[in-house]
Amino acid sequence: MSATGSALEELLAAPLGLRERKKLKTRRAIRAAAFGLFADQGYEATTVDQIAAAAEVSPSTFFRYFPTKEDLVISDDYDPLLEAAFRARPQDEPLIDSLRAAMIKPLREILAAERDDMLLRMRLYREVPAIRSRAMTEQQRTSDMMCGLLAERTGHDPRSLELRAVVAGILAASSETVIYWAERDGVDDVADLLDAALTALATSLR
Structure with missing residues (x-):
C-alpha cells in the first residue's frame, strides 16, 4: 500500500475501534487485490x-465485504467522508456552498490515495453493463443520504420532490464531471473540475 493509501486508511479509521479498523483493512486489501487483477487480466x-486468494482471504470472507464482484468497483469510502465533512460546515452557510465544500475535500483525499484505481473504475463503469446496472442502486443510497443531510439543515421532508430534484442535479453534475475526467485520461484535476461544475450549478440555482 502506498504512503498516501496508508494516510487515507488512518483518516477513515481514526474514529473507529479495533474491530472496525480490522474490517476496513480487510476491505481495502480485497479491493486492492481485485484492482490489481483487473488491470492485469481484465474484469x-x-x-x-x-481475488480472495490474492487478498489472502476465503471466498466467504469476500462476500461478507462485497455482495457481488460489481460492488468492488462501485462502492468506495466517499459517502462517509462527504457526510462527515457536510456536518462540519457552519449551519448558516449557504446550502450549496456547504455541499460543494463537503464534496471537494473528500474527493481530493481519495484521489491522493487512489487516482489510478478511480480511473480504472470509471473505465469499467463505461465498459461493463452489470457494473452500470449495480451502480444505480448505489447512487440511490447516496441520494437518500444527501437528501437526509439537506433535510436536517433545512427542515424539509427528505422525501420531498424539491430536495430530491436538487440532489439529483448535484449527483448528475458530479457523475458527468468524473466521466469527463476519465475520458480525458485524468489529465485534469478532477476536484477542480467538480468545483467548477458545482459552482456553475450553484449560480443557476441562485
Missing part, C-alpha cells in the same frame, strides 16, 4: 476465487 476474466 471479466477475474474470478472471486482469484
